[in-house]
Amino acid sequence: NGASQPTAQASTDASATSAATSTEAAATTDAKPAAGEEITVYLNDFDAVIGDMFEKKTGYKLNVVVGNGAEIMSRVEAEKGNPQWDVLWIDSMPSVYGLDQSGQLLQGWTPENVDNLKDTFEAQVPDDKSYYPTGAHAAGVLVYNTNEISEAEAPKSWADLTKDSYKDLIGTADPAIAAPAYPFVSWFFENKGMEGGQDYFGTLMQNGMRVYPKNPQVAQALTAGEVDVAMLQETNAYSLANAGEPIEIIWPEEGAPGSVRVAAIQKDTKHAAVAKEFVNFLLDPEVQQQLINEGDESYFEPSAEGVDTKEDREPNAKLNIADAAWASEHEAEIKQWFADQAIQ
């Protein structure tokens, strides 16, 4: 199909000019920005706290645009001709990788705090140093309604879901629509190969899995008793548990597909210095600790060393992170496949 052709072309166009501008950006690093300067950050979580934290610490103001991952990415893409954001901080690494490929990110800059990164996260930093991970969380864990299912009956692994006993009782979000669902499914596809992934999800659907547009609807289906088992984003799962809902969270032994939150700077930003300050700030262990303690999406594995996760978070949580390049490359194909399932 004609899916990748236009953008591929655009990306070569764009990267041709990127070298010149990135050196320019680097040159301005030394100039000390005036206090009170503002930058605009597009993000999908932590909107309630991050602005204050940053301002308190640095004196710079954050303009925050919040939305779900898909909306933020649509905005970014639509603004391509005249970007309005300075920093993008979002938990869809493959998409940010894609942005970098099309030459929209500032490359080749290394924040001071990068030294604090855990190894697993350091491995996620791309070679061109266009974005930095600030943490990761499970894009999907297993959650079941304890009113309906006993612990013994509960699924233990991803493979369990194909069992007949869960027929018509499983709910999940639609990767074609819900942003966090893609990192979730992409790991299966990377792990099992394209065919294997299709087999697996095909079987689940045959087993009557209900596909809701987004995670909140899945959660509602679970609390309403419409489904008994759900594959839910980690934060969502813990939110339900903390709200007192009678659910149990299961981290399968083979690990949960992880979603990495990364921060990237817009290539042509006029506020490069503050933007860099902000990204560096995000990598600060203290800051990450504060996010875990105060943030709204506090269930994640921090990227910096020496930060404690939420107490009630599974200590042995294992995250499997799909390769960003691979995931980005196959994104269209996999989402297309899911969308097409809608007619089966």
Next chain:
Amino acid sequence: MVRRSGDSINGNMLRLNANKLGWIVTIVLAVLVLFPLAAVIVQVLLPGIFFGSLNFGDIGLLLELFERPLWRKSLENSLILGFGTAVLGTLLGTVLAMARMQWKFPGARSLDAAVWVLFIMPSFILAQGWIMFSTGNGLAASIFGWHWVTAAVFQPAGLIVIMTLSKFPLAYLSVKAAMEWKVEMLSDAARLCGAGPFKVWRTVQAPLLLPAILSGMALVFMDTIGDFGLPSAVAAVYRFPTLPYSIYSAIYTSPIRFDMAGVLSLYLVALIAVAMLLQFWVLRRSRYDVLSGRAVPSVPKPAGRRMTWVLAVGNVVLLLAVIGIPIGSSIVTSLLKIQTNGLTASNLTLQNYASLLSEGSSLLPGLGRSLLIAGSAAVIGLIVGLGASFVLSYSRFRFKRGIETASLISFAVPGVVLGIGYIFVWNQPWLESLGIRLYGKPGILVLAAIAGAIPVITRVMTGAMAKVPESLLDAAQMQGGSLISRIRHILAPLVRGALISAGLAAFGACVFDLAVNSILFPPNFETLPVAIDDAFEDLRFGYASAATVAGGGIVVCIIMILERLLRRKEASA
């Protein structure tokens, strides 16, 4: 931009004629709707046009609708759903509006309120209620023991019924607005020819309202095929992709496929054009302009004891279904401590409402912003819509059909697509030098809200204007009345009810319009729907429901109060 066109109305006041008005309306619609949409659609041909590169896209994409199974299925589903809902919803809305205008019965006002509630509530909220009511262990089964409900609701026909119960307000408003005046003589003539009351209704009263009925139908149809929230949520069980689903899945992919969204939107526009042609074809051979010096404002009459009972009971049953189920469940949700534990005395709390007022809550400022935006959009939209409907109803303007189609686009095309178009159009660097780069400023939300309001306004108004014969305006023109004066003193008072309904509808719909808001809102400018959606995304269902219920309640109260204040005195007598 809107201000500019406003200026030209004032500046040319003395010289304004129907043709100039036609051009003004065309330009305004172009700016508000056509350019943004075209900007998305042009992605098919010139994908890089807004990013400083000129490449040529694959025109073959246009034909893929007939090749890609998903797209084909979406189109098919959208048509089935749209058509079924349009027919049933229009029928229900029309019958209710006529009964409401004809007879006095207890609870008539709550019917109006219910209609407003349904009209302004985002469809995903309504969906939640229906799902909660009808799932396997939902309220229908657990409380009433109606186990058949599950099977009945979760299938395409059930979806059509739910859509009908959610979308009929559009037809209701349109028809009710057109019934403000009546010419009793026409019915009398039919009765003297031997027709009984029902026959008179079927052969004279209803057909004379055909333009309003068709307007309502067009709105229901458009709103249905453009709706994503309700079908996608209700259809989770059996997968029922519609065009908006395909559009979303094209946009929420990386790399983002604006071109695909453009193609699909183009098909939505084509559907609108076909619907408009159909309406034109149906209305072509008849006339409906009945207002004369014999027209009197409609006043509901006492129905007689038996009829009153039937109406009152019917009304209650209807309200229970259309409001009780979807909104009731939101209310329940907003009152629960723990969702899973359901409706038990110990599980009840008012905490969610309390937290609405708490300091950190973004609800009140969001509501304030939303009301402001919706208010300005309603007022400006009303002016634009009045102009557009005037041109559609009375002028021989060349691009009338184009205006008609354009005036509906923003209803059917998903807000996200339009929002993206707005970004394309209003985020161009050269606009900055002119000082009108509106993207990133609250003004753009007003523009988008106006665009969103125009379909309802124009449809409701053209439906009502169809009754006003040109000769009444001609007479004013003969007295030396300028176009503005004719509209202000003759036309507007005669379609006053429609103006009020249209304005309030525009207002109400803007307050909760999420799709456009979510992609266009400026930094640090969170509006009510964005705030509510945020809470939903964070799974704070109780809080989100409380915000919806409270926000919706406030808006409906505002609407009801305005409606009562503005309504003609005689009509409420």
Next chain:
Amino acid sequence: MSALNETINSEIRHPASGEAPKSSNAGKLAATAPLLLDIRDVTKRYGKFHALKGVSLDLREGEIISVLGPSGCGKSTLLQLVAGLAKPDGGEILLSGQRIASASGMVPPEKRGVNMVFQDYALWPHMSVFENIAYGLKQKKMDRAAIAAKVEEALDLLRLNGLQDRLPPQLSGGQQQRVAIARAIVTEPRLMLLDEPLSNLDMRLRIEMRTEMAVLFRRLGISVFHVTHDPEEAFAMADRLLIMREGAIDQFASPEECFQRPASREAASLLGAINRLEGIFESLPGGGLALRTDAGLVPGVFCGPGEAPRPGERGELRFRPEELKTEAELALISGHAHSLNPNHLEAVNASAGAAPIHSSVPAGTLTFRILHGTFEGTRWRSLAETQAGDRAYLLHASPVTPGQEVTLTLPTQAALLYRA
């Protein structure tokens, strides 16, 4: 259009489609024909305004009653009550002995067997001319061919051929009015209510239509209640005349009686006696009554209610311009064998210059001075005044010059006298 005109041209030669119209005299009904409509002391108010103040009348089967009255006197209101479109505030209405309307209850319009031509037509704009006319027939579940035939017939009768596919707004005013008549006529109701049905037609069509309608109604035995503002139309169609004023009945009698002795000054002027002179009653030597006016002593007939006035009372004379004659004309008329029906002396006018030939006829002699005159087609109409400045309209066969003095005679029976 030319086809339409053809029809008109051929029609005028044979105005009655089938049989020759009977004289209205022949159609006059014995007072023993069964009572169809009985209106008893009906009142109707709009808010504080009394539109009908107690109207009683009866209509016999097959009878045609024409209602005359000044604009706004309640004619249409009365028709609406009979049709069942409005409810009386008092009194009752009986149709064939059955009570169809009173303040407490009503038989719905569609059950009354009554149809109506509305003053402003009330055509349905969403239906073609054909559909408008066919509507009533469809209600009777007539089959399609029969409907088509009947509509065709009505279209012919009303000269509407070729227009059946138009919508009402695409017709001229007069064409719309005829469609309204056609729509009511095809249903052949027991009782037909016509509210100024011919007001928008040209003179020729009006004369044709009224003749043909009268024939048709009589042939079908349809009773008619017919509001008009044209006395000539009323005379041409009516068995009885109903003269209304301010929501009440002024006179209800045969056309001849109404014409000869209008019961009130207003009825008189409604029926053409638009001239008015004030004066003092005197009794004549021969026993008759006369009024002394500025213009002369006028012997006349007392038409008002109550006893004849005594000499010395103030009174008022009403007369038709047509009734004023020169002496010469009077002589001519009285010289012929008209005595059989002395009340129907021809209205003859002559110019002021005519010399008196004969003066033995008992009649008043009036003198006026011409103020100005206008040509009116068949004659000249002038406005003239008496010595005291009272004005009157006069009719002349030739032009008159302002300032000219004319002396004319008013036959006794044409001088209608009322109390002032």
Next chain:
Amino acid sequence: MSALNETINSEIRHPASGEAPKSSNAGKLAATAPLLLDIRDVTKRYGKFHALKGVSLDLREGEIISVLGPSGCGKSTLLQLVAGLAKPDGGEILLSGQRIASASGMVPPEKRGVNMVFQDYALWPHMSVFENIAYGLKQKKMDRAAIAAKVEEALDLLRLNGLQDRLPPQLSGGQQQRVAIARAIVTEPRLMLLDEPLSNLDMRLRIEMRTEMAVLFRRLGISVFHVTHDPEEAFAMADRLLIMREGAIDQFASPEECFQRPASREAASLLGAINRLEGIFESLPGGGLALRTDAGLVPGVFCGPGEAPRPGERGELRFRPEELKTEAELALISGHAHSLNPNHLEAVNASAGAAPIHSSVPAGTLTFRILHGTFEGTRWRSLAETQAGDRAYLLHASPVTPGQEVTLTLPTQAALLYRA
């Protein structure tokens, strides 16, 4: 209501509110008065239907033109074009020399200084009578007191006092029509277009209104283009008559000329010459033209277009029932000093029994057999037929019996001859 009637009663004595009305002759304009309206070869189509087929006419300032024509001939259409409410398909219209309408462009109605009374009134149902009338004045930004005074004046003139707070649906048909007139009159336009403005009024009000309106228009110098179906109204008001037929002009001349020599058979019947007999042209020994009909040889005037027909051609006679006279009446008339204006001989009717007194007048003698008769107030109207069965309407001063034979004389100048 009684207050209203008072006004009417007092008004009739002084019909002109201020000065005395001038004769319409006096108001007749020299052909040199400035041209106000110039309509040049205007055409108008509705779809395939040609409503106007090339109409040209002119109207001078202060002139009143009355338009007569059968229903559906295009009168209202013509008015709409002048008003600017419809666009001509061809030709052009000039107002004071400025082109205001052609197929390519139009001056909008509100800029023309023209106002119009619509055939169906087009009153605004949401405005009171006062507001309806005041609307045009408000457009002129007149101050409130002046508006109130002007509206009051119009209410007086149209006898609408006391109704100013009503809404149109609360008025009777005739009251609505008068409001429509008042609404147009208060704006005192340069050119007033009246579309059958008096059709829904009773006879008396109609005569009063037309007199008063004519006076008012002449006083204010308003030019008038006035559609009516009542020839009498046309004669009473018009300086010139426009007779239309099937979208074209049949005749455009002074009322007298139209009346005496209608340019076509249709114009003749429109102006009252509703009787028609066919025959063959013959020339008279004295040089005149005559038509041999079933009813007798009739000397007459050839009124049609083109050259006088030759003997032997087929022709048609049209005449007014009023023009038929008994020999006695003719003698009376010719015996008097009417020769000054022989064309305006009085229409005198007498019963059939009258014996011939005089027979030297050159006139046709026609014999009919009465079919039936109806009383019409001032006279009896009969339908009669010739030996060959051609029908005609006759007027009589006294009742006639069916079967009776009558022989009547038709003066030469009243016998209008046309080619068949």
